[in-house]
Amino acid sequence: MCGIVAYIGHRNAKPILMEGLKRLEYRGYDSAGMAILEGTTGRLRTDRAVGRVAMLEEKLEGRQEFEGTLGVAHTRWATHGGVTEANAHPHRDDRHGLVLIHNGIIENYAALKTYLQEKGHRFTSETDTEVLAMLISELYEGDLESAVQGALREVTGAYAIAVICEKEPDTLVVARKGSPLMVGIGQGEYVVASDASAIVAHTTQAFALDDYNVVKLTRSSLSTSDIHNTPVTPKVTQLEIDLQEIELGGYTHFMLKEIFEQPKALRACVSGRLDIREGRVVLGGLAAYAKELTKTRRIVLTAQGTALHAAMIGRYMIEDLAKVPAQTEYASEFRYRNPVIEEGTVVIAVSQSGETADTLAALHEARERGALALGVINVVGSTIARDTDAGVYLRVGPEIGVASTKAFTGQVTALSMITLFLARKRLMSADQCADLMRELDQVPDKIQRILDQAQRIARITERYIERENWLFLGRGYNYPTALEGALKLKEISYIHAEGMPAAEMKHGPIALINEGMPAVFIANRGRQYDKVMSNIQEVRSRGGHVIAVATEGDEQIARLAQDVIYVPDVAEPISPLLTVVPLQLMAYYAAVARGHDVDKPRNLAKSVTVE
Ligand code: F6R
Numbered sequence: 001m002c003g004i005v006a007y008i009g010h011r012n013a014k015p016i017l018m019e020g021l022k023r024l025e026y027r028g029y030d031s032a033g034m035a036i037l038e039g040t041t042g043r044l045r046t047d048r049a050v051g052r053v054a055m056l057e058e059k060l061e062g063r064q065e066f067e068g069t070l071g072v073a074h075t076r077w078a079t080h081g082g083v084t085e086a087n088a089h090p091h092r093d094d095r096h097g098l099v100l101i102h103n104g105i106i107e108n109y110a111a112l113k114t115y116l117q118e119k120g121h122r123f124t125s126e127t128d129t130e131v132l133a134m135l136i137s138e139l140y141e142g143d144l145e146s147a148v149q150g151a152l153r154e155v156t157g158a159y160a161i162a163v164i165c166e167k168e169p170d171t172l173v174v175a176r177k178g179s180p181l182m183v184g185i186g187q188g189e190y191v192v193a194s195d196a197s198a199i200v201a202h203t204t205q206a207f208a209l210d211d212y213n214v215v216k217l218t219r220s221s222l223s224t225s226d227i228h229n230t231p232v233t234p235k236v237t238q239l240e241i242d243l244q245e246i247e248l249g250g251y252t253h254f255m256l257k258e259i260f261e262q263p264k265a266l267r268a269c270v271s272g273r274l275d276i277r278e279g280r281v282v283l284g285g286l287a288a289y290a291k292e293l294t295k296t297r298r299i300v301l302t303a304q305g306t307a308l309h310a311a312m313i314g315r316y317m318i319e320d321l322a323k324v325p326a327q328t329e330y331a332s333e334f335r336y337r338n339p340v341i342e343e344g345t346v347v348i349a350v351s352q353s354g355e356t357a358d359t360l361a362a363l364h365e366a367r368e369r370g371a372l373a374l375g376v377i378n379v380v381g382s383t384i385a386r387d388t389d390a391g392v393y394l395r396v397g398p399e400i401g402v403a404s405t406k407a408f409t410g411q412v413t414a415l416s417m418i419t420l421f422l423a424r425k426r427l428m429s430a431d432q433c434a435d436l437m438r439e440l441d442q443v444p445d446k447i448q449r450i451l452d453q454a455q456r457i458a459r460i461t462e463r464y465i466e467r468e469n470w471l472f473l474g475r476g477y478n479y480p481t482a483l484e485g486a487l488k489l490k491e492i493s494y495i496h497a498e499g500m501p502a503a504e505m506k507h508g509p510i511a512l513i514n515e516g517m518p519a520v521f522i523a524n525r526g527r528q529y530d531k532v533m534s535n536i537q538e539v540r541s542r543g544g545h546v547i548a549v550a551t552e553g554d555e556q557i558a559r560l561a562q563d564v565i566y567v568p569d570v571a572e573p574i575s576p577l578l579t580v581v582p583l584q585l586m587a588y589y590a591a592v593a594r595g596h597d598v599d600k601p602r603n604l605a606k607s608v609t610v611e
Contacts, residue, residue: 001179001609002089002103003027005198006072006162008172008217009189013071014060016191020198021053021075023246026254026400027103027194028077028605031088032056035099036071037169044097044166048088052600069219070172072162074101077605080109081126091130093137094122097166098144100136102129103194104158104179105610112154128157136163145216145225148173152214152227158357158609160209162192172217175227176209179609180355180383183207183215183222185236190217195379196239197246197398207234208381240380245397253598255401255492259584260451263444265396265406266577269413274437279430281421281437289390292372294425297344299326300371302334302362304608306404306487307350307411312480314350314376314415317573321436322423331362332611341369348374350415352399352407353607354382361611363387376414378407392418401599402606403492405584408484409447409577416440416574439571443578446568450581453565457582458589460547460563464518465593470495471509471544472583473502474522475532481522481576485583492591492601502535515543520586521561522579525551526572536560547586549579 003024007013013036021032033048034056045065049055053075060066074089081087090099106112109128112135117123121134132151140147144165152159158178165171174181174192184191184199184206191202192215199206209215212226213234224232251257258265273282286293299318301311311328318326329339331349335358341347347366351359354377363384367373375384375391378399385391394410417440424433464470470489474482479501486499500509502521513519519539523532533556536546540560548561551569558564567578591598 001027001077001605001607003075003194004072004101004103004160004162004181005194006101006172006174006192007189008070008219009186010069010219011189012067013069014066016202017071017073018053018057019201020191020193021056021073023197024194025053025075026402026599026606028075029053029600030076030078030083031085032073032075033088033090034060034066034071034073035090035164036066036068037164037166038065039068042166042169044099044164046090046092046099048085050083050085050088070164070169072099072101072164079105079610080128086125087127089129091125091127091133093133095137096140098133098137098140098163100129100133100161100163102132103160103609106132106155106159107157108155132159132161142167144168144171145173145214146229148175149214149225149227149229152177160194170218173214174209174217175214177211178357181209183209183217185222188219190222192217196241200239200241200243204239205236206239207236237381241398246400253401255403255405255588255598258399258401258406259581259588261397262406262409262581263448266409266413266444266447268395268397269410270417270440273417274441276434276437276441279434280424281417281433283392283417283421285390285392286374286418286421289372290425293346293422295344296324296346297342299324299346299348300366301326301328301348301350302331302359303350304331304356304358306408306484307352309480309484309487310408310411310415311348311350313412313477313576314348314419316477317416317419318422320573321419321428322426324422331356332358335362335365339365341366341371343370345371346374347371348376349384349388350376350411351384352378352404354379354384355607355609357609357611360384360387376411376418378410402601402604403488403587403598408580412574412577413440413443436571436573440574443570443574446570446578447581450567450578454585457565457585460565461586461589462593464545465590467516467518468496469512469517470497471512471517471519472497472499473505473519473535475502475528476526477572477576478522478524478579481579481583484580485520485587488584488587489590491604492587492596492598493594494596494602495590502532505535506538510538510542513539513542513544517544518547519544520547520583521549523548523550523557524567524575524579525554525569526575533560549582
């Protein structure tokens with residue numbers, strides 16, 4: 001949802017900003033722009049380009065006027081206004097020579113625009129952001145920080161912004177509410193960005209802004225306040241991201257890298273948390289709430305997209321193994337539907353980024369109504385992580401590919417550990433718990449065995465890539481896996497796919513099946529294996545082509561399905577950790593074969609920080 005990066009210091013800003021934009025491009029890639037205070041003239045130079053950051057880079061190549069040590073840059077995911085150069089950031093004011101970049105949405109922009117037009121401001125874009133630039137300009141009386149504070153007192157909505165002004169060549173002002181922003185502290189320089197990936201190459205000392213924080217940076221000082229100018233003390237921490245984790249490292253795409261990283265990522269996720277000898281899960285983040293959790297009467301898991309699919313698997317596990325009533329719900333629905341939260345309800349927000357606007361709002365709603373709020377989050381220190389009472393980090397490393405893969409398996413792994421933590425305290429014996437933990441511990445090696453078949457999975461996929469409609473079918477624990485397989489295929493290969501419980505097919509969707517239509521069945525051995533076999537027969541007898549994900553050693557299925565991808569045997573509750581991997585690979589290879597940019601699927605952006 002837009003990436004922003006800003007620099008003030010003693011080095012040439014352009015390459016730092018350009019590099020930052022490339023790192024943040026996964027957050028949006030409709031257009032990009034940069035503004036630099038030219039060193040020799042003190043004038044602000046701005047340029048923008050529709051399309052990828054590479055287009056902007058080409059446009060700025062060799063331009064001397066973009067030499068300077070103060071600048072801001074932006075990569076956009078369009079919300080208000082079409083994808084045009086005029087709507088690209090940075091946005092300029094019309095009076096004082098100031099520019100602004102913004103991630104978020106100014107909700108009351110229409111009323112503010114009318115007011116500003118009456119004051120004589122002339123707008124050149126359709127964006128809500130330009131309104132904020134003009135409002136700061138309107139309030140500017142020689143002090144940029146105070147004009148920014150004043151303007152932010154007037155706006156509603158979400159923002160992470162960076163502002164510079166020709167009249168204050170030694171000042172960069174940044175602020176946040178709702179959208180993430182971090183300040184990296186270097187030697188006589190500061191790099192500000194939407195996330196740590198654009199900072200870590202320059203410094204590992206950083207702090208995340210809290211809502212309503214306004215930070216004024218000069219080349220030699222930093223001061224933080226809120227929008228009412230009350231001083232705030234930032235909490236500086238050490239960034240723990242390794243540069244290698246955010247580089248392609250020989251892979252063609254981040255998505256492929258992240259699929260292949262899953263064994264390592266899941267080892268990190270469980271490391272130190274499975275005490276198999278004692279038959280107990282060690283989750284430091286939950287220890288303080290163990291009593292409340294044991295007594296919980298209901299668990300609500302809320303999330304969006306892939307994270308919701310992981311949550312659905314979590315729900316099945318919690319009810320099945322810990323015997324606590326559980327439900328899942330789209331955060332976007334939960335937050336607005338006046339949900340009933342009884343005493344003893346625990347809400348678990350599941351999110352890779354920890355910044356998804358709907359998930360954050362659902363969490364706030366639940367806390368407001370008295371629920372204990374837990375997070376299953378990947379990004380350390382993210383907004384949701386900070387706003388929960390407690391939680392479990394995924395520890396799977398940064399996920400850059402827009403299509404979520406290792407975060408999904410990390411979420412399912414974390415939810416299995418939470419389930420066992422709870423189940424052990426309520427009813428499960430140490431031996432039962434140890435058995436499941438042993439299974440969980442072996443998952444990384446088993447995933448590796450699936451990854452070793454990647455080339456074969458690519459060949460199977462390529463046979464079907466001309467087909468525009470696919471079905472993904474599964475039952476029980478693998479019904480959410482079917483949803484996830486369909487989502488992966490849709491979002492990067494633009495093939496229409498539907499995921500559903502295999503038994504649901506007969507209630508309507510079976511009418512879709514025609515000669516050669518691919519139907520991917522998750523048909524691993526489990527409680528409903530025989531039922532899934534019948535569903536496969538139903539599809540075959542109507543001409544559908546069945547691609548089955550089955551358990552190693554299952555020979556019966558080879559007689560029914562056109563193609564079979566085998567996965568190792570594993571305890572049923574955690575089987576989605578294996579069965580999803582072939583589906584991730586199929587989506588990847590389908591998108592590559594259809595010539596799509598896998599890491600930057602059209603219309604999408606990672607981390608949806610607007611409603
Ligand atoms: C799909 C995908 C999205 C996210 C969803 C929630 O591949 O990545 O569906 O899962 O936008 O994002 P987080 O997990 O960051 O809250």
